[in-house]
Amino acid sequence: MTTAPWRDPALPAAARVDDLLSRMTLEEKTAQLYGVWVGAATDGDGVAPLQSEMAADYDYDELINHGLGQLTRSYGTAPVDPALGAQALASAQRRIAAAGRFGIPAVAHEECLAGFTAWGATAYPVPLAWGATFDPGLVEEMARRIGHDLRAAGVHQGLAPVLDVVRDPRWGRVEETIGEDPYLVGTIGTAYVRGLESAGVIATLKHFAGYASSAGARNLAPVRAGVREFADVTLPPFEMALREGGARSVMAAYTDTDGIPASADPALLTGLLREEWGFTGTVVADYFGIAFLQTLHRVAGSPAEAAHAALTAGIDVELPSLNCYGRPLLEAVRTGEVPESLVDRAARRVLLQKCELGLLDEDWDPEPATALDLDSAANRDVAGRLAQESVVLLDNPDGLLPLAPDTRIAVVGPRAADALAMLGCYSFPSHVLPRHPEVPMGIDIPTVLDALRTELPDAKVTFAEGCGVSDPDASGFEEAVARASEADVCVAVLGDRAGLFGRGTSGEGCDVTDLRLPGVQGELLDRLVATGVPVVLVLLTGRPYALGRWQGRLGAVVQAFFPGEEGGPAVAGVLSGRVSPSGRLPVSVPREPGGQPWTYLQPPLGLAGEVSNLDPTPLYAFGHGRSYTTFAWEDFTGTTPGITTDGSCDLSLTVRNTGDRAGAEVVQLYLHDPVASVTRPDVRLIGYRRLELEPGAAARVTFRFHADLSAFTDRSGTRVVEPGALELRLAASSAEVRHTARLRLTGPVRPLGPDRRLRCETEVSPAE
Template structure:
């Protein structure tokens, strides 16, 4: 510090109230020092303090600014210090400490810097645990397990000095053509909200000393045509009921520490410039008290993409006036705030308010008292973490079809098993786009040799002599950089750009060998699906959107040839979106949807295929029959499936669906009361679930509700409660549900959540289509009720043995 010990200011006193410390420090700061807190820097850090500027990334238009200039007045955040390049975690912490030392000891006021990293599927740095994808989290329907994942990721993040994690993704899936579908928690807002709350609670811990970041606020997944960054066309009622609900839940119930706006515009207003969203709704209506941080280059896009700002200074003014606190990942626009201030486009009071929120967060995190991390206490991979990753993979695989007794495999038998397909022996096929090896794949440095593949796991289980392997085809023969990142990076002459077909392999030369392998075997297991990769370096992931739900490349031809061989065929699909099988769904023996099951996914899949464990995963999103059936979600309004119902629309496998190696029976539905008051009522019902099969299993019970008459068109059904019910063979349990009347709400023309009196259908089932029990409850009252801010958002489910 440059201050003498005898002049220790109030803001340095850890016993003083946070607001007093914020006021004292803010009063001492120059405009330059305040602005420095409102942006990040994306640098390649070095433990000797010779940090390098990044000059080749999409988010650094001001490449001519030196590192010294960026850091001279302090800094709000440092962007992904360990997750930007391959660095040993301990060395990365030493480099981060070197930067922190510069901030604390060499700047005038000694304000520490916050560090953020990606952490959606594990801490996105070298050597950290590689968890399954968020679709896997959702497919477990297990909030407690998702919270455990968050807790482990949070512990790993703290060990490297990370203060903010850029997760979870709360975008409610609406179009599986969108590449970022793999990052979502599915298509139901309630399921997304519940799982998000548990992830946030796990990540942040009891003391919220690590910030979760809710993204992308809001409606990002409803983009036009499923195209990344495209405009969103939804009305205010749907926006609130579907897309904003999970954010509201995570803010109010989980005390989320940060929110990230989305790239797109809604009805012409970019989210990064939408004061109604960021200030009026988020802060004033919901009571959010954390940081609003920009999505990478989102502020710059107001100028370069949306063209609602004339230059970088105007873009910064728009965003910070709307309620932004920190520009990420760099400083492109925030450094021009003084120019905007001089032009009268922003006030110093607005800059002060944002700077105060940043400082308040740093005080709350304890950064001033503990700015450094201990390199010797880095812990980013452990056996316990791997076991939880394995459990998620095990509980999330969904059995969609199982005919003829092919599964489980006969482990003790002598028949050969053909293991076929481009994803059978590719560890990258098990990983989602925000895992470290995939995210940095174009750097060519990432090793995945330690990750077992399905082929290796099946050989270990069945023996080498029983397994015949044939790759059959590639999805991508050679990984390389894909498309430009942002629409503003290219000219509007789209014919000048490379075709997606140049990346995806069309080579059918290996199919004959795959057919030969199948003919030698008693069963063929064909592994197909996706390869995650950013901006079309893969077939799914951020910027890797598609116009088809057909399997990428020649995988369909491979599968058809294997099925035609006559050998019973099991399809295992991995990846980030549901694909069709081109009409082969009724000809295959079995089908499994495994999504991206992470570093121990192969082990989990082998165990499930062999019957060592039972399938308990359920679909968190529907599987549309074709791209022409999109958008399709289970909670649609009437006529969404065509007029009256078009055969080629709809879905084959619906939201909530999944089979098991055992069977379950539902019965004895009972309502505690057939009428409940609108003011504070709770609907109470119970029913019995029985395992009628010969082995243990877990059923995912689901409660759906339909409003019979409303002042606004309502969905055909909506999920309102769910629970995992583990049962031994022959055992049964009574499931009791308490559903607050508040959860029957929808948004009215004023933008308020209301509940109306009337009759509601209650439907209990094993999926959104397979509904086994039903009854009607009446909500009594004389008029609609407007919900208060802290309305009851979650149902209560108890399993009684």
């Protein structure tokens, strides 16, 4: 075998794989199409839905004699010292290679949504916090660091990013998304993909497609999305991350759309993804997603039928184990129920990817790094910068913030002194450690309380928890009120507890009926406000909550979306004034807890009007965020009589920091289409640029608008640019317009193909 063409690295990958496939038995080919989850719990809920019910029955030693496609979560299943874990993974890979005829190791995959999901690895802010930064460059830097840590530990594929666009903030997995706007999700998500792929790790886009549009905000519920919503809101982030980011894998969603499960949809996974978009990588199943075709969707009557449907649709790899692509698929191919050509097609894609990774090379070496530091000082620095940029100052009407350095501060609330308040559902401490209470956290996570005491050493800081996150016990109210009454200012730290499948108030399977603060936290806040002491509300959450009940009654409001291990110092830095807040909302903050689903991407009938007594206008709009300094937007240029439906134009303005301290402004470009052949969102984001400026400094930013950015899906299902009037609005948020350019598109309706322009390019130059 060592002299066979498939071993020759000088040959094209396709030629090598074709030669290898010609030598493989059916058993060896199907072995490349599934993963094995060694060490997964078969009792209780584990770390995946229905994990115990779906546990596969197999003899591992016999199984690997034919090879193995993937190894599932060697680090993210149980706490293990990273260095020992790397050695164990390398040993497992040698064993797999030695067992099979061809000596081919498995692809090792891991979760990496907010950092490498391993014990002792850096816990970065969650994706919703990435969105709040409006800083793709910093997100790319974070992802690059995550990728290097994964590769050093022997991991080849990361199951991230999540590119679902928020459609209903009651959904538990909002914390895993980047926001409610497809352009923001696409640009930030693409930056993550670039960073991960630059480290040699396969990025896996999920969940393809429509998962966040589930009915009633229930996890895995059927998708209620029309053709145009699917095309114009759901799909663009995936298209951008594939075309511009170079993602090499896609994960099929659990959900079904209009009766068709994504995992059994050839039009989605083959027609659109491969034939239209030109994707050549691998499609993997979400955990147990193929088996769910039989057990949950009931579009298959057996595991073999489920395997047939998924292979036909275009799923190449069954994860996390082999319920369907193992023995059931083998027998179905042998009896002629499933064409062997489907197995060949999927195996070829898997082996091409292994060839790209060097796993077919004779000199492949699984030897891990001699030392692994998964929470390095450099990692923590990036985590800290990302956390700082993600904190959103929602309100500070009377300048209560920053806090005076020698004031009396009562810190109150269930999130103030809990390190887990910083972490999302897919961080290792929240995801795995609840089943291992005897194991320490593995990383240092300062709380808001500890960080504030460090930040303001001359302040007198007292603390009372007040209540729990979600329990109804109000017995701690009196102590909390007493501490607040003795202080000059009260900092109320409220929010979510991340968890899995109902064990938290945010996270996978932790959906809610409305957007009230969890438990009795709202009642605690009422009691604190009633003391008359100024209250600073700090929210550490995985979703936005309705705050209209306290409008005009709070001294300041600070929002942080699970800001990671350095989130405590970041929040405390904003409270003290060391950090100038620069985050912007990636999701709207509602006024009232009901009235969902609602996002800012509303056509005219979705906005407030005289035909209904219900006003859905949010309390704080998408893109909103305050600062400790001020900015002037000057010298706007961009008025043009018109461009063709294939034309472009520039809009420019100068942003000047007119305050006495450094700060960052986020200039946002929105499109308003007054008349179209189908209803359109009143405004939608098509460009943005974050500008960091010293006091008195100025920068000139230019947006290069192309008519492709006005495109939408028409009545025939075709993406088109229509002639007519447009407004381009430069704004500080979706509701705070500073300058407007009116122009007219001329010429014919222009259908767009897969080469359409996806982003608005920007350029920043020094201002005179």
